[in-house]
Amino acid sequence: MDDRDHHGDSTAVGPSVAPTLEIVRGNEQGKTTRLKLKTRIGRERENDLVLTDPRVSRYHTLIELEAGQWVIRDLGSANGTFVNTQPISEPHPLSPDDRITVGDTDLVFQPSQVGLNIGAPSHPPHSEPAPTPLPTGTPPRWGRSWIVGGVVLLLVVLLGVILFAFLGSGQNGDQPSEATAVALGGSEEEFILVYDDDFSDPSSGWDDAFDRYTTKQYGNNKYYVEITTSNLVAWGLANRKVADFRIQVDAAPEEGSNNNGYGILFRFQDRDNFYRFDISGDGFFLLSKFHNGEWVTLVPWTATSAVNVGHDTNRLAVEAVGSQIRVYANDDLLAEVEDDTLDEGNFGFFASTFSEPNLTVSFDDIILWMPKGEALAVIPTLTPTRLRPVTPTTVTREAEALPAPEPQATSGIELTPTEVAEIPAQTITTAAEATAVPPTPTVTPTPEPLPEYVSRDLPPARDAVTLPGRLVFPVFDADDGTYHIYSADSDGNDRVLVVAEASQPAVSADGQRIAFRSWKADNRGLIERGIEGGDIWRFNTFFEAARPAFAPDEQSFLFHSREGGEVPAIYHTRGLEYEVLRRDGAPIQGESPAWTPDNRFIYRGCLGADCGLILSNLDGSFPIQLTQDPSDTNPIIAPDGQSVAFMSSRGGNWNVYKVNIDGTGLTQLTTDSTDDGLPAWAPDGETIVFVSNRDGQWSMWAMDADGSDQHPLFDLEGSVDGRVQLDVQSSRGWLEERIVWSQ
Numbered sequence: 001m002d003d004r005d006h007h008g009d010s011t012a013v014g015p016s017v018a019p020t021l022e023i024v025r026g027n028e029q030g031k032t033t034r035l036k037l038k039t040r041i042g043r044e045r046e047n048d049l050v051l052t053d054p055r056v057s058r059y060h061t062l063i064e065l066e067a068g069q070w071v072i073r074d075l076g077s078a079n080g081t082f083v084n085t086q087p088i089s090e091p092h093p094l095s096p097d098d099r100i101t102v103g104d105t106d107l108v109f110q111p112s113q114v115g116l117n118i119g120a121p122s123h124p125p126h127s128e129p130a131p132t133p134l135p136t137g138t139p140p141r142w143g144r145s146w147i148v149g150g151v152v153l154l155l156v157v158l159l160g161v162i163l164f165a166f167l168g169s170g171q172n173g174d175q176p177s178e179a180t181a182v183a184l185g186g187s188e189e190e191f192i193l194v195y196d197d198d199f200s201d202p203s204s205g206w207d208d209a210f211d212r213y214t215t216k217q218y219g220n221n222k223y224y225v226e227i228t229t230s231n232l233v234a235w236g237l238a239n240r241k242v243a244d245f246r247i248q249v250d251a252a253p254e255e256g257s258n259n260n261g262y263g264i265l266f267r268f269q270d271r272d273n274f275y276r277f278d279i280s281g282d283g284f285f286l287l288s289k290f291h292n293g294e295w296v297t298l299v300p301w302t303a304t305s306a307v308n309v310g311h312d313t314n315r316l317a318v319e320a321v322g323s324q325i326r327v328y329a330n331d332d333l334l335a336e337v338e339d340d341t342l343d344e345g346n347f348g349f350f351a352s353t354f355s356e357p358n359l360t361v362s363f364d365d366i367i368l369w370m371p372k373g374e375a376l377a378v379i380p381t382l383t384p385t386r387l388r389p390v391t392p393t394t395v396t397r398e399a400e401a402l403p404a405p406e407p408q409a410t411s412g413i414e415l416t417p418t419e420v421a422e423i424p425a426q427t428i429t430t431a432a433e434a435t436a437v438p439p440t441p442t443v444t445p446t447p448e449p450l451p452e453y454v455s456r457d458l459p460p461a462r463d464a465v466t467l468p469g470r471l472v473f474p475v476f477d478a479d480d481g482t483y484h485i486y487s488a489d490s491d492g493n494d495r496v497l498v499v500a501e502a503s504q505p506a507v508s509a510d511g512q513r514i515a516f517r518s519w520k521a522d523n524r525g526l527i528e529r530g531i532e533g534g535d536i537w538r539f540n541t542f543f544e545a546a547r548p549a550f551a552p553d554e555q556s557f558l559f560h561s562r563e564g565g566e567v568p569a570i571y572h573t574r575g576l577e578y579e580v581l582r583r584d585g586a587p588i589q590g591e592s593p594a595w596t597p598d599n600r601f602i603y604r605g606c607l608g609a610d611c612g613l614i615l616s617n618l619d620g621s622f623p624i625q626l627t628q629d630p631s632d633t634n635p636i637i638a639p640d641g642q643s644v645a646f647m648s649s650r651g652g653n654w655n656v657y658k659v660n661i662d663g664t665g666l667t668q669l670t671t672d673s674t675d676d677g678l679p680a681w682a683p684d685g686e687t688i689v690f691v692s693n694r695d696g697q698w699s700m701w702a703m704d705a706d707g708s709d710q711h712p713l714f715d716l717e718g719s720v721d722g723r724v725q726l727d728v729q730s731s732r733g734w735l736e737e738r739i740v741w742s743q
Helices: 151-167 417-422
Strands: 022-026 033-035 038-042 062-068 069-074 081-083 101-104 105-110 177-183 190-195 215-217 222-227 234-237 244-255 261-270 275-280 283-289 294-303 313-321 326-331 332-338 344-352 359-371 394-396 442-444 470-477 484-488 497-500 504-505 513-518 525-530 533-540 547-552 555-560 569-574 575-578 590-595 600-609 610-616 632-635 645-646 655-660 676-680 686-693 698-706 711-715 740-742
Touching: 033 275, 069 081, 177 332, 215 234, 215 740, 234 261, 234 504, 244 632, 261 313, 275 313, 275 326, 283 326, 283 555, 294 332, 326 555, 344 359, 359 470, 470 504, 497 504, 497 513, 497 676, 504 645, 504 655, 513 547, 525 547, 525 555, 547 590, 569 590, 569 600, 632 676, 676 740
Parallel strands: 484 504, 504 547, 655 676
Antiparallel strands: 022 033, 022 105, 038 062, 062 069, 081 101, 101 105, 177 190, 190 359, 215 222, 222 359, 234 344, 244 313, 244 359, 261 275, 261 344, 275 283, 283 294, 313 326, 326 332, 470 484, 470 740, 484 497, 504 513, 513 525, 525 533, 547 555, 555 569, 569 575, 590 600, 600 610, 632 645, 645 655, 676 686, 686 698, 698 711
């Protein structure tokens, strides 16, 4: 038994799936929010629910799940938190229709209505389960032995009574009943009912589990799997091993897009080896296998009228006898294949999102038949039943704060690059810059890895498109204490080491040449060469120089460097030389410059007291402030020159944003609570790739240019955030790195 209370015949066990808060009074009236395991409410942008009510504190209240009960606690707010007009001073359990008041805002707490019969009692009385009908429909035919005679009829009745005693218990899987003997899949063997579960007993062996993106739990005489993000699969297993069998289950997508999928996992040996039978809410099915971590399609996505569309229930079935596999929907045979890769394993069911987030699927009345004389082998539960604590283990650096005032010129004399490099730092640093405090690294929790019952490994979506071109990206090698540059196809295949001991790549438009920052002890600086090697041009030898960028005509570079002082300045190559860019005679201080197609550039810097992204002519004239947050950095311009993608920690953690080239239309593209950054545009401008550690490891992700359809591409097999041990002082981690999408 778990640690929740059970009262009589109640079957609504544990918290409902995805409770909601509806704002019924206040500035955000009408808005409904789905609760997370912890939902923080207040005025600050990093809250899970942000309220603009001025009487609400910056961090006002918190709702979280504790021991199976949703509770609310005040966070020391100035005006207090009220439940049903009563102030709370301690954690307070929430009930349906509770009215929560914070400031001048009222919210109503509601458990999800998923699976509830409106107008019916929440806890229906227990009743004897009806006899399970034998499967009907298209082949295979389920043979029966009909014997005429009153004695035989009496025997059938008696056996039926015995069957009633076992059905619905979820425990009769080890006690076969010969009353349900059938002929399976054309086999001459007799198959008998050995296992069934109607999910009325929450201790029947299926896991209650909660994590950042998924929930799976008993409730309302069903078992639910819920996913709140895109491109994810979560499953529940019976934790019983079987070889030959027929399994069926009633499944219904209670909430979510019809583009998502759900179905049956079988012959599940581990998370890298199993078969998967999908159907989608818009009438398609798929049969595939995951073998040694690679997907193999057995039957591609196929339209069928046998699948009920929308949120209707579908009775799904799989037969596996030796190498012969059949899949059914609502007793109609959909496909039959031969495959002998996996011959036994666990079984269960799953819910799976693709491009659309938020999916809840209920499963009910799972039944399993297997050869007469065989019994299920019970295996240990593979999945945890509660969240593991998050332990802070990594250091994430905030963006360095640039000085607010615009620097003044030290003289009216133009300086050569060498002369600039020789000027003492204090000579070209303003008083405000001299007193600027370097940023302090802040410790943030390492994102929790995905649980064992959750995966990003998905079969191809029905409309999956392979992205063209190659991605060029840095990976930090912790063993070597340095970066290396790699390239790979968009699916991570054909991975090639491009440059060792280097990072911050820039690639020419034709994909033939690369510029990068070399970390080699005997060859430091900024280097340009052919993508496959050849002669090199080291156009800057200072170890403080960083992040080179090809000009549109590919005849020159922009980069930033701290060679003239701690505060970086923007430099431009002219022929074989380079010089600092100036505005009103003073060096343009900033970093991470990026060219626009019309030969202007965008960089992270300041105009007066306003810091953010700045658009400027190459001669420093006509600067335009595009954004106004000092953490905005690493801009990359769309191929059409009309918008800019960048990364920022303005919301409390790093995310990807987009703004129009005139400074309008600021949009946050990613919203995950972990770190996303280093955006890069596809050559056609339709897709943006970025890196993310949202699953506890750094991976390459892609999304549409409007932020939709976010999905992982491949694991980077290392971090993008590291300090090069050869020069820790000059290495600033992923904040100076770059990803390139090459032709």
